[in-house]
Amino acid sequence: MKIITELAKPISRSFLNYLHLSEWVNQRLTSVFSGKSVRTFESVEDFWKQIFEETLYIGDRIRFKEAFIMEWLPRSPGELWLDNLKQFGLELDALRKGHPIALSSLISNAIAPLGVIRLPFGDSNESYAALSLTTVDSWHCDLGIPVIVSSSVYDSFLSRRIEGNAVAGEVEAILCFGEIPLFSPKLISSLGSDVNIDFLSSISTHRGLPNVYLKVVSPLDVKFNYHDTHPPGFVWCIDRQVRDKQVIHSPVTPKSAKKPRIDIKDTEPYLTYGFSAISTQISDRNELQSCLSCLKAGNFSYEQQSTVPSPESIIGLVQLDILTEFDARCRYFKTSVPLTKEPWKDEKSLKQMKRTFIDLQQI
Numbered sequence: 001m002k003i004i005t006e007l008a009k010p011i012s013r014s015f016l017n018y019l020h021l022s023e024w025v026n027q028r029l030t031s032v033f034s035g036k037s038v039r040t041f042e043s044v045e046d047f048w049k050q051i052f053e054e055t056l057y058i059g060d061r062i063r064f065k066e067a068f069i070m071e072w073l074p075r076s077p078g079e080l081w082l083d084n085l086k087q088f089g090l091e092l093d094a095l096r097k098g099h100p101i102a103l104s105s106l107i108s109n110a111i112a113p114l115g116v117i118r119l120p121f122g123d124s125n126e127s128y129a130a131l132s133l134t135t136v137d138s139w140h141c142d143l144g145i146p147v148i149v150s151s152s153v154y155d156s157f158l159s160r161r162i163e164g165n166a167v168a169g170e171v172e173a174i175l176c177f178g179e180i181p182l183f184s185p186k187l188i189s190s191l192g193s194d195v196n197i198d199f200l201s202s203i204s205t206h207r208g209l210p211n212v213y214l215k216v217v218s219p220l221d222v223k224f225n226y227h228d229t230h231p232p233g234f235v236w237c238i239d240r241q242v243r244d245k246q247v248i249h250s251p252v253t254p255k256s257a258k259k260p261r262i263d264i265k266d267t268e269p270y271l272t273y274g275f276s277a278i279s280t281q282i283s284d285r286n287e288l289q290s291c292l293s294c295l296k297a298g299n300f301s302y303e304q305q306s307t308v309p310s311p312e313s314i315i316g317l318v319q320l321d322i323l324t325e326f327d328a329r330c331r332y333f334k335t336s337v338p339l340t341k342e343p344w345k346d347e348k349s350l351k352q353m354k355r356t357f358i359d360l361q362q363i
Contacts, residue, residue: 002270004246008363010111011273013203015238015356018324019187021075022341024211025122025130025148038063038172044138044145048081051212060175062214064133068166069157069224072116072141072233072282073132075326077211079113080142088112095279098139098232102294104276106247106313114277115236116141120328120340122148126217129154133171133214134231141233141282146213147173153216160224164283166231169224173214190344194354199361230283235291237276237322237333240356241298244269245316264315271359292332295322323352 005011038061041047050056074080085092088110094101105111119130128151134144149157160167188197216222246265278291293299298313298320322333331338337349344350 001242002268003272003359003363004270005272005274005360005363006109007105007111007273007275008360009203011105011238011275012199012357012360014111014275015323015353016200016203017075018238018339019337019343019353020184021117021339022120022328024073024119024146024213025127036060040065042066042135044133044135044143045081047145048078051078052082056175058175058177061172062175063170063172064135065170066168067133067135067171068168068227068231069131069133069147069171070141070144070166070230070283071118071129071131073119073130073146074113074142074144075115075117075236076113077144077146077213085112095140095143096138099279100232101234101279102277102299104313105274106272106276111275112277114142114234115326116233116282117339118327118329125151127215129157131157139231140279141231142279144231146211147171148176148213148215150217152219153222156219156222156224160226162226162228165229166227166283167224168227169222171214171216172221173216176213176215178211178213184342186342187344190350191354191357195357196361199357230281232279233282234277234279235282235288235295235326236278236324237295237326237336238324239274239276239295239298240321240323240359241272241274241317242269242319243267243272243316244318246270247315262315269318273356273360296320296333323356 039056040063042065047062056062080092080095088103090101090103090112103112122128127148129149131147131149131154132141132144133147134141138144157167160169183200188200244267246267248263248265276295278294280291281287298317321335323336325332325336325339328339335352337343337352338346344353
């Protein structure tokens with residue numbers, strides 16, 4: 001079957017990154033202190049700005065006096081502050097204010113660094129759970145800062161959390177720089193000769209994906225309080241689709257309509273891969289279920305979220321298999337590779353990985 005996509009390498013890179021996300025909580029930190037005084041921040045925007053300006057260093061003590069802490073962290077920390085969001089049809093202010101947004105590579109022909117994840121618990125008491133932190137001026141999980149905490153700090157977090165909402169409070173932490181491996185020898189060995197090693201090398205780096213996070217070990221470094229709201233976050237997926245019609249979206253311009261004009265072309269059944277994301281109140285079960293229904297049905301509408309797919313998104317859609325999960329503690333999609341450590345150890349997951357990379361390396 002013919003494969004049609006202009007995003008083979010970005011999709012492959014995102015999928016390869018996904019297979020290593022659980023390594024967030026298993027990094028080993030050698031205690032390093034910069035010896036400088038505590039750096040106090042009121043905004044996550046100021047924090048990321050100083051990260052990119054290289055005025056913060058490993059071992060710096062970072063304090064947020066009025067922060068909001070949650071279990072959902074960005075899968076691409078900091079990238080939304082660095083990238084030009086307009087290329088994805090996004091506005092930073094819309095994210096900061098928590099406006100509802102839905103987008104897909106099917107329409108934008110690009111993969112935005114969007115999406116939150118909830119990771120499995122770590123292997124040690126010191127690096128037990130991955131949380132994130134944001135501030136009121138940037139009210140979105142995707143804009144936050146990852147925070148790796150000990151089991152005792154996580155217990156303190158749970159004791160102040162109400163019905164899945166965020167926890168308010170003051171946090172003092174150590175700034176850490178690390179890497180998520182993207183070229184695991186165990187993964188390469190599991191994929192075998194069916195997947196071209198040169199192809200994987202072309203979409204990855206042997207050094208790994210740089211990341212920035214805060215580390216909190218002692219409960220004495222946090223002052224958590226109850227809170228009754230939660231910032232939104234993007235639920236997301238990488239998917240495989242079979243279609244028998246090609247839908248071409250005309251570019252959106254400031255003078256054009258809000259929805260792009262589409263052209264429909266009859267074709268032989270073809271295979272394509274894509275990325276979709278929907279911003280939602282992730283702590284609200286009803287809203288989350290509505291978004292899951294949209295993703296499962298292939299609803300990539302610009303319109304208000306609905307469990308009924310938009311006509312454009314289902315034109316020619318014959319089959320849709322979702323390949324990823326955003327929550328390590330729930331299994332939402334039957335065809336997905338679970339968000340676990342070394343997912344290639346599972347036979348069904350390994351088959352999905354092989355098929356995905358084999359398909360995309362042919363393009």
